[in-house]
Amino acid sequence: QSVLTQPPSASGTPGQRVTISCSGSRFNIGSNTVNWYQQLPGTAPKVLIYNNNQRPSGVPDRFSGSKSGTSASLAISGLQSEDEADYYCAVWDDSLNAWVFGGGTKLTVL
Amino acid sequence: QVQLVESEGGVVQPGGSLRLSCVASEFTFSSYAMHWVRQAPGKGLEWVGVISYDGASRYYADSVEGRFIISRDNPKNTLYVQMSSLRAEDTAVYYCAKSRVVNFAFDIWGQGTIVTVSS
Numbered sequence: 001q002s003v004l005t006q007p008p009s010a011s012g013t014p015g016q017r018v019t020i021s022c023s024g025s026r027f028n029i030g031s032n033t034v035n036w037y038q039q040l041p042g043t044a045p046k047v048l049i050y051n052n053n054q055r056p057s058g059v060p061d062r063f064s065g066s067k068s069g070t071s072a073s074l075a076i077s078g079l080q081s082e083d084e085a086d087y088y089c090a091v092w093d094d095s096l097n098a099w100v101f102g103g104g105t106k107l108t109v110l
Numbered sequence: 111q112v113q114l115v116e117s118e119g120g121v122v123q124p125g126g127s128l129r130l131s132c133v134a135s136e137f138t139f140s141s142y143a144m145h146w147v148r149q150a151p152g153k154g155l156e157w158v159g160v161i162s163y164d165g166a167s168r169y170y171a172d173s174v175e176g177r178f179i180i181s182r183d184n185p186k187n188t189l190y191v192q193m194s195s196l197r198a199e200d201t202a203v204y205y206c207a208k209s210r211v212v213n214f215a216f217d218i219w220g221q222g223t224i225v226t227v228s229s
Contacts, residue, residue, distance in 0.1 A: 037155070044205055044219040045155065045216075098171055
């Protein structure tokens with residue numbers, strides 16, 4: 001069981017907006033910034049959002065992140081077929097002195 | 111371009127040992143913290159451990175503490191993980207990744223290498 005809780009699946013049609021949640025505690029999300037990773041099928045993960053809401057260069061502005069209290073969210077607007085992937089939240093946990101990942105959310109574009 | 115390349119994994123018997131390496135290129139390796147992250151077949155990502163830029167600090171997941179040792183050779187731009195007392199549940203794709211400091215986002219990942227623990 002993951003320290004961070006994500007829904008196992010999400011779906012949407014092309015053009016729609018989808019959000020993926022990530023719930024934690026005061027020791028992790030409540031204390032540190034959240035990062036989101038995208039893992040396309042058969043590939044290594046890549047950073048999508050860092051420091052709660054920052055996008056690395058090359059990541060489309062369709063992707064956005066937010067954080068409130070002990071929860072965070074990833075929003076994808078203008079959904080495209082190539083967004084079909086697994087998405088993970090991750091944050092440093094001060095009580096564990098360790099990084100923790102959410103269980104991952106499989107996004108399906110219908 | 112900035113790149114991380116893991117060594118080939120392999121098949122190891124339970125209780126055995128294996129060392130993985132990760133060679134960095136096109137960035138100042140000695141300035142960055144380095145991580146190992148693994149993914150069991152069909153499962154999610156699991157952080158294994160991290161070493162600071164100078165090797166002075168290391169942190170491990172509880173699941174590998176006391177069995178895995180992460181080290182680095184900065185002049186050789188190489189990261190290592192020495193895995194001992196391997197168990198079936200250590201079977202996974204192992205990725206190395208870099209971050210600015212220990213508790214910052216992993217901005218570059220290697221392609222991963224498969225380790226199978228089986229008799």
